[in-house]
Amino acid sequence: MKTPVDLFTDKVHLLTHAERHVLAYIEAHIGEAKRMSLTEMAEVNNVSTTTVVRMCHHLGLNGFAELKYVLRDHHSTSVAKADNIVDQYKYIMEHALNSIDGRVIEEITDAMKDAVRIVVVAIGLTKPLGEYLSKKLMQMNQTSTYVYELHMIHLLPSWIEEEDLVLCISSSGEVELLLDLIEQLNGRRIRSVAITNTTSSSLAQLTSLSINARVPKASYAGFDITVRATLTLLLDMLFESYIRKTRKP
Template structure:
């Protein structure tokens, strides 16, 4: 609701108004404009100017936006872990996920190097994936810095495994674009096969679970990603045993 650019545009009076609204949002959502002006010691003209900076035509529209914002940030009732896992198995394992994992594993066995990327909780799992793959004989590296230099010999005939719940991470998309231009094959594991990352991948493995958010943090279960990574790594190990 309050973006960086909007907050930066506030003058001193508007900033004091912003601070009051943040601390008393549920109260402000039901106030009249004159009541808010009296509480914050600013004019109604200042409040209307404040509302226009949030692209609201007036105070009434601002209150509607504020109520929606409050509703979105109400405490989430978390699903049980059993529910999330069951949802994954019911939705995904009835599809072609096994075929996609086998195709991805086959692609990895033909590559000279494997690069994992991700950010946030996906970054933690990307690091885990690189370690797990390496433990089973497919040496992998995890890159978390977009400016990290990757030598051309690692980019040549490489496979990049991208992890992202939304499939819309700006960091990951930017990095994938560069690696793709350098000739790396892209395997992505996302929650949505229609996301940007999925679309630019050579192989996408979607897992379809309901996303969960708590206080602006994405707390969607990562159990499906663990399952996919470990299954792929074991399939790669079997393929390498056959090849050797």
């Protein structure tokens, strides 16, 4: 299992000495850390609460509450049994909504509006979501192509045009085929968007724009039960924003 430092490898260099001390404490006492309040975390490390919050910001988080959420999900990604599954999903959806940046939605839908053609790429369990978005765009007479077959994804860089926009839907954002695709598109200066369930996936770091719902990966009895309804939520928000920009009431 990755340590907290591993989770934020690309951000650790931004931390001050005091902030690194706090992160080191969390790594050594993750069980206690995920239950601590902001004040308790500051006191046990002999720093100010401002230092702890600033550390969170330097790690790319919104604040201490989000750090605790990440630590909880990191510490236990295998779900044994939910006491109340409805409450569990309420929590996941509420956190997802709180993590979505409206400005990013605007940026993505501006890119969609300017594109001559929108190419939606989705494979595996997210394949139906790619078809869902593509069909909604087609209903608006927006030129849209849905790509899900592996050989077509390999061929995509050969027929894509500079004015096109590629939307990649992936829960993990770590699918090697999609990463290779985006690297090729970057070489041709083709704009791309990552729509994922993870905070800082490899896919999100490669694409021109990205949006995510920050949902923890979860499993039960060996089955992947990671919530993907959040991806549908993101697609619906993007589609409505796109309609608002391109159609008059």
